[in-house]
Amino acid sequence: LDQHIGGLISIIIFTLVFYGVFAYVREIVCIAICPYGRLQGVLLDDQSITVAYDHRRGEPRGKQQKDATTTHGDCVDCKLCVHVCPTGIDIRNGLQLECVSCTACIDACDTVMDKIGKPKKLIGFYPMGEIEGTLKKKSNTRAIAYSIVLIALMSVFSFLLFNRSQVDGRLLRAKGSTYQLRADKTISNLYSLELINKSGKEMPFKLVCDDPRLTIQLVNPIQKLSKDGHATLSFFLIIANKDVETYKSNVKLAIYSGDKKVESLKTTFIAPPGMN
Structure with a gap:
C-alpha cells in the first residue's frame, strides 16, 4: 500500500468526482463547468x-x-x-x-x-x-487565425514530446540518515535513486557527480535499465574532511548513457566543516 498510495488516492478522488457529477451535478457540468x-x-x-x-x-x-x-x-x-x-x-x-x-x-x-x-x-x-x-460572404480571417494558433500549439506539443527526457529520475536522501564519519577521514551521505526508462529500449547508464571533490560508491551496482523498466539504486556520496567548506552544499548528479547526458538531478550534501 505504501508503494502505491499516490495512485490509490488519485483513483479515490477520480471516483468521488465522477460519482458527484453523475449523481448530483448532472447538467450543471454542461452549463457551467x-x-x-x-x-x-x-x-x-x-x-x-x-x-x-x-x-x-x-x-x-x-x-x-x-x-x-x-x-x-x-x-x-x-x-x-x-x-x-x-x-x-x-x-x-x-x-x-x-x-x-x-x-x-x-x-x-x-x-x-x-x-x-x-x-x-x-x-x-x-x-x-x-x-x-x-x-454574408465567407471570410477566412478567423479560420486562418485559429489555424495559426493550432499549428503553434501542435509545434510546442511536438517539441515537448520529441525532446522529453529518456530517463525519469527521483533522487532522495535515505530516510532517517544525515552524514557518516568514516575512519579514512572522509564523510559520506547515503541516497536513494529511482530511475524509469522512457526510451523504449534497453539502456546502459552510469552515474556521474559534477563536483570533482565528491566520489560515488554504489551499494547495489546496476548498469542497465531494461526496456520500459525501472530500477532503485542506493549509493554514497563521499568527500574528504579537508574539502568540506559548508555544512550544507548543493550537488548536481548526471546520468549518462554512453557519452550522452540523459538526465540531471539535484540534491544536497551535509557535512560538518573543520573536521581535518
Whole structure:
C-alpha cells in the first residue's frame, strides 16, 4: 500500500468526482463547468453550422393534425425537443450556451414531423446566418487565425514530446540518515535513486557527480535499465574532511548513457566543516 498510495488516492478522488457529477451535478457540468459552451462564443459565427430551429417554417406555433390545412407553422408546440434535451433548454429560443449539440432534439422533432406528414429537419443543422437572413460572404480571417494558433500549439506539443527526457529520475536522501564519519577521514551521505526508462529500449547508464571533490560508491551496482523498466539504486556520496567548506552544499548528479547526458538531478550534501 505504501508503494502505491499516490495512485490509490488519485483513483479515490477520480471516483468521488465522477460519482458527484453523475449523481448530483448532472447538467450543471454542461452549463457551467464544461468549456465547450464557452468556446462556442469564440469559435462560432453566422456561417458556422449548428443545431438550430428553423423559425421560418415553424412559426407561428400551434396544434394541428396530419394533412390538415392550417395557418400555423410546422411546429406543433409539443415541447418534445425540450423534454429530451439533457440540459433542459428550448432550442426554439435560438443558439444557447448550454447546447452541447447532442442532436436529441433533431431526432425527437423528426419523429413528430413524420406523424403529421410534414418535412423533416424543422430542427436540424443550419448556419445561423441562413436562418436569420444575415449570411454574408465567407471570410477566412478567423479560420486562418485559429489555424495559426493550432499549428503553434501542435509545434510546442511536438517539441515537448520529441525532446522529453529518456530517463525519469527521483533522487532522495535515505530516510532517517544525515552524514557518516568514516575512519579514512572522509564523510559520506547515503541516497536513494529511482530511475524509469522512457526510451523504449534497453539502456546502459552510469552515474556521474559534477563536483570533482565528491566520489560515488554504489551499494547495489546496476548498469542497465531494461526496456520500459525501472530500477532503485542506493549509493554514497563521499568527500574528504579537508574539502568540506559548508555544512550544507548543493550537488548536481548526471546520468549518462554512453557519452550522452540523459538526465540531471539535484540534491544536497551535509557535512560538518573543520573536521581535518
